[in-house]
Amino acid sequence: xxxxxxxxxxxxxxxxxxxxxxxxxxxxxxxxxxxxxxxxxxxxxxxxxxxxxxxxxxxxxxxxxxxxxxxxxxxxxxxxxxxxxxxxxxxxxxxxxxxxxxxxxxxxxxxxxxxxxxxxxxxxxxxxxxxxxxx
Numbered sequence: 001x002x003x004x005x006x007x008x009x010x011x012x013x014x015x016x017x018x019x020x021x022x023x024x025x026x027x028x029x030x031x032x033x034x035x036x037x038x039x040x041x042x043x044x045x046x047x048x049x050x051x052x053x054x055x056x057x058x059x060x061x062x063x064x065x066x067x068x069x070x071x072x073x074x075x076x077x078x079x080x081x082x083x084x085x086x087x088x089x090x091x092x093x094x095x096x097x098x099x100x101x102x103x104x105x106x107x108x109x110x111x112x113x114x115x116x117x118x119x120x121x122x123x124x125x126x127x128x129x130x131x132x133x134x135x
Contacts, residue, residue, distance in 0.1 A: 003092070005083045011068035018065075026069065028076045030128065033121040036066060040111050040120070063112070067092070067104035070120055074102055077124075078131045096131045 016026045024039065026032045043062070071094045075081045084093045090109075094102040102123070110118045 003085055003089055005085065008068040008071060008083055008085075008092075011065045012072040015065035015069045028069075028073045030073070030077060030121070030124045033070070033073060033119070033124050036069060037111070037119045037121055040066065040108070041115065044112060044115055063105065063108050064089075066120075067108045070107065070124075071102070071104040074104075074124065074127060078128060081131075096127065100127065100130055102127055 019026055019035075019039065024035055026035060071083060071092075074094045074096070075083070078096050080098070081094050081096045084095050086092065090105050092103070092105055094104060096102065107118070107120065107123055111120060
């Protein structure tokens with residue numbers, strides 16, 4: 001099955017619904033990425049990830065869902081942003097102002113490997129700041 005922009009939107013919405021069941025409310029804002037970072041840290045703390053290979057069968061769905069949420073959040077808060085989905089899913093990007101490139105899937109994988117040093121929130125702050133300089 002080919003991944004589309006609509007599938008990323010669905011995965012993101014499903015992730016939001018799944019986290020509501022855990023009393024975590026996400027609202028597609030920059031601050032909500034802090035909650036996603038905490039969720040990711042929980043996965044790491046529970047030993048559910050392999051730092052060398054965070055993409056495994058049991059985590060594929062959650063990595064894709066978190067990346068979808070990150071991408072959808074960036075698209076909502078940064079004008080002129082859109083998904084670009086190549087054949088290799090890991091190379092999926094959010095292109096901002098036709099000048100900046102965010103790689104949500106790669107960023108989620110990095111967070112699982114490195115922990116808090118590579119947070120989604122700090123990534124979002126960086127991209128918002130960089131996009132303001134591009135305008």
